[in-house]
Amino acid sequence: MSTHDHDRDAPGPAAPDATTVDALGSLSKALETAERARGHLYGFHQLTGTADFELDRAVRLLREAGHHAWADRVETEILGRNVMPGHWTYQIVDAYNETYYEPFRQLERTAVAALSGGREHRFEARLQRERRTPGHPDHAPAGGADG
Template sequence: MNEPSGGDLTDVEREALHEVELGVEHLHRAHGHLVAFHHSTGRAMDHLATAERRLREAGHEGAANRLRDEYLPRGVLPACDDEAAAGRWSYDVLETFQATFLEDAVAFGEEVHDRLADGRRHVAERQQEREWKARAQDGE
């Protein structure tokens, strides 16, 4: 597959594109961590809901009521000034990150790659690959 060489970019442009790619890749990793956080929080809440029932069965109404009233409906983050008092749940944190910062940063990365490198990705790695292959062919 013949790909443009990326030789039309300056070293600084290539480095800048590489940093944008790394930043976006790390945001995707952060997204994965938020998905795991959301799933772990959900499982924890399922266990607490089960604990509420078990505490009630064991006659510990006060503890069961605290779980029901203070922890199960509560969000993982405090409410923002204009939000309901219960706070933000993990799905809300995840969705907000996806719909705002992640989408915006990915779009920015695509825009920069389109403008500087005709949409080509991994131009720094392609340059390195060409250099290492040439070096191997030359026996250096």
């Protein structure tokens, strides 16, 4: 049975106390925020690459229009330029992943395994139990039994 199955909200024999559940919820929320930041980094990487490739067209069109000096400037000053000293965007993404994201993700998984018996999303499961309307069919847990 996976850590995401419907019984994850069941207290179980090694259920952590409420403060631990809150702490793990905050840790997971922080990781989710880092996940979003990581997605923005990939967007930054892809958009910057798209802009750089579009410069090829700009250079070509400037040359066709007879603006060779401007085409040369775009080609030599901007096309293929580092976005930070010595770095292209992929290197920034790689550094984020290796230096921050992967250690963060590993620590969060290890903390959940050690403090919550490996059951993820206990905080959310608790909220789900507390916010259900007993007997309402759209609030019933998986399997249809109200719990």
